[in-house]
Amino acid sequence: MTVPHLTAVKCSECPIRHRAVCARCDTDELDRLESMKTYRSFAAGEAILWRGEPLEFVASIVSGVASLSKTLEDGRTQMVGLLLPSDFIGRPGRSEIEFDVTATSDVTLCCFDRKPFEKLVDETPHVAHRLMELALDELDSARDWMLLLGRKTAREKIATFIEMLVRRSDLRNAPNNHTTVLPMTRDQIANYLGLTLETVSRQFSALKKDGIIDFSDRKNLVVKNLFALHQETGDDSDGGVLA
Amino acid sequence: MTVPHLTAVKCSECPIRHRAVCARCDTDELDRLESMKTYRSFAAGEAILWRGEPLEFVASIVSGVASLSKTLEDGRTQMVGLLLPSDFIGRPGRSEIEFDVTATSDVTLCCFDRKPFEKLVDETPHVAHRLMELALDELDSARDWMLLLGRKTAREKIATFIEMLVRRSDLRNAPNNHTTVLPMTRDQIANYLGLTLETVSRQFSALKKDGIIDFSDRKNLVVKNLFALHQETGDDSDGGVLA
DNA sequence: GTCATGTGTTGATCTGAATCAAAGTCGTTG
DNA sequence: CAACGACTTTGATTCAGATCAACACATGAC
Structure with missing residues (x-):
């Protein structure tokens, strides 16, 4: 490390x-x-x-x-x-x-x-x-x-946590595609953020679905868009065509 | 003071x-x-x-x-x-x-x-x-x-807050009937406890209804039972008679 | 007095996260 | 490799507290 x-x-x-x-x-x-x-x-x-x-x-x-x-x-x-x-x-x-x-x-x-x-x-x-x-x-x-x-929502808590890890573990990468290792289990992350482990897991999944982060395995994390981490839900379904 | x-x-x-x-x-x-x-x-x-x-x-x-x-x-x-x-x-x-x-x-x-x-x-x-x-x-x-x-619930937050005030403002009273002055508005209390002002108000009302605290006016507070502050809801309706 | 204004209470409704529950994934050990 | 345990994901449901809304009660200005 x-x-x-x-x-x-x-x-x-x-x-x-x-x-x-x-x-x-x-x-x-x-x-x-x-x-x-x-x-x-x-x-x-x-x-x-x-x-x-x-x-x-x-x-x-x-x-x-x-x-x-x-x-x-x-x-x-x-x-x-x-x-x-x-x-x-x-x-x-x-x-x-x-x-x-x-x-x-x-x-x-x-x-x-x-x-x-x-x-x-x-x-x-x-x-x-x-x-x-x-x-x-x-x-x-x-x-x-x-x-x-x-005061922060579950998503904001996760975003702040990821940002903190990136800041402390990765000082030399380009502005995007930062890499980090989650140093703890979902349960421990939940304890740190004042959440439950299920909520932590769901928020990671949501950020992944939004294309903001990606996991190579459970612990290794790529932040594809550091800026978007701190944006709203990324509800990007664009208002689909009328049925 | x-x-x-x-x-x-x-x-x-x-x-x-x-x-x-x-x-x-x-x-x-x-x-x-x-x-x-x-x-x-x-x-x-x-x-x-x-x-x-x-x-x-x-x-x-x-x-x-x-x-x-x-x-x-x-x-x-x-x-x-x-x-x-x-x-x-x-x-x-x-x-x-x-x-x-x-x-x-x-x-x-x-x-x-x-x-x-x-x-x-x-x-x-x-x-x-x-x-x-x-x-x-x-x-x-x-x-x-x-x-x-x-990790604390709204009631626990209020209880801890009251206890802190009592501890800091009132060292000479008997174990019960402690007196304190709330040094701030409901809104400010809410900001301190990570709640909304409505929740703060409701919790004060609930503690009053349970006979644990009393207000002489909006700011002056008597704690009638310091121990019970930290107990469960005080849902003391005793399981009323069958109708 | 009455009219604002800031503050507090209470009610109705909504919602984000907790809780309950079931599977799925991975790593380890026999 | 099968079976176990630890960890994770996902779904269904519930609930504490937020939000929205109305009203009450002081205090001070006029």
């Missing part, structure tokens, strides 16, 4: 250098970080962190997709965030989280023990600064998602 | 000392802050900040209620945040915001010019730390709201 964030910034292989920590890659602290890191893997479906559990480490996604979700007492759940490669898990200064973190696909994390990581953060203001930026970015995207959940 | 946050922390009158800046109130920096502050007022309905506009100041709400909202091209809008007295407006290190800020009622703000405020923040790590905490709090409540918008 392509990770534009990693190739965009020329720096060594550890993702945390890029998104979470280092806007100024030539400092000493990075060597300290480097010596602290460990890798952990989780199988698809496995829990990474439970709500309320003490937070032992911070981490950066190396590969795979993880999700943040909240659950009501009766089992209804809503994803509240999606973590793609190079994204950061962690709450500077917090020891608990308010949501579950689950591996959506097989996931590899690059982890740092929380305590020494926080010590490092406290001692290097530009790293703290970078983490604040990340938190504000998260806040902005959470608010975008609130608009989606509260 | 009662502002529990202000009375809970014994400190001088400026709200920014309490929520945004100062967990350690005896430092010199506060005097610098004190000399920087100015007050601004906005009438109900007036815009405080527009999306994309350069951000000239940070501020703390002294009185009144303001809201953050996002709007789709066709006019559908969704509130993405509600600012009550002592809440903070501002994005350390950012010069723009991604949403509109509007005065929901008449509002008074305690403002600080952004540049000198940020200088102060850069020079005093514990203030930066406090701002990070605020950002993470915001993120947590944004995610709670995502669960509400994506």
Whole structure:
């Protein structure tokens, strides 16, 4: 899978250098970080962190997709965030989280023990600064998602989702014929968008029938017309001839 | 209006000392802050900040209620945040915001010019730390709201909203008979909850009929049974006698 | 007072998405 | 390769909440 964030910034292989920590890659602290890191893997479906559990480490996604979700007492759940490669898990200064973190696909994390990581953060203001930026970015995207959940129709939700995937996974193609991989099942997409899996499936079928997207298989998606994604129903039957 | 946050922390009158800046109130920096502050007022309905506009100041709400909202091209809008007295407006290190800020009622703000405020923040790590905490709090409540918008029913949305108001406005009453003031119109509540104003009105009526809440007038609300707020429909007709 | 105007309630109807139900597709394992 | 399970599609039906519409109730201006 392509990770534009990693190739965009020329720096060594550890993702945390890029998104979470280092806007100024030539400092000493990075060597300290480097010596602290460990890798952990989780199988698809496995829990990474439970709500309320003490937070032992911070981490950066190396590969795979993880999700943040909240659950009501009766089992209804809503994803509240999606973590793609190079994204950061962690709450500077917090020891608990308010949501579950689950591996959506097989996931590899690059982890740092929380305590020494926080010590490092406290001692290097530009790293703290970078983490604040990340938190504000998260806040902005959470608010975008609130608009989606509260006011968009099923088709608009799917369109926004596809557009987000294209934006994050495909930076080099021509304006049309973008390619993406759906990183999750219909059920998980439904949880992310505040829909049911049936509605997600129907909307994909409708977009396909309208010639806006196409599937080579269940996961691999071609967007044939990015602009039309955001248009009305594409009810193009042209008003057929009188019978 | 009662502002529990202000009375809970014994400190001088400026709200920014309490929520945004100062967990350690005896430092010199506060005097610098004190000399920087100015007050601004906005009438109900007036815009405080527009999306994309350069951000000239940070501020703390002294009185009144303001809201953050996002709007789709066709006019559908969704509130993405509600600012009550002592809440903070501002994005350390950012010069723009991604949403509109509007005065929901008449509002008074305690403002600080952004540049000198940020200088102060850069020079005093514990203030930066406090701002990070605020950002993470915001993120947590944004995610709670995502669960509400994506998965809760109209009744549950109203119940959660009422409970939030009670929690923030009324800390000293007995477990039942909590009192609150609805700080906004039905229409604004609907925008906050991802509903229409008619649905909001109907749900209030239903809760009243079920004896769970009561209105002395349109704005003043008594919660007679906080627990029952979160129960099922309260369809208590008991299965009447056979006709 | 009465006439606007903004706000709130209630009723009737419609509709988009949920729910219920049945098949179809793919990948895996024995 | 057959049989199983996980995932997906599609159809029929239902229902919560939206929409459309009318009226009620304040408040303030004149």
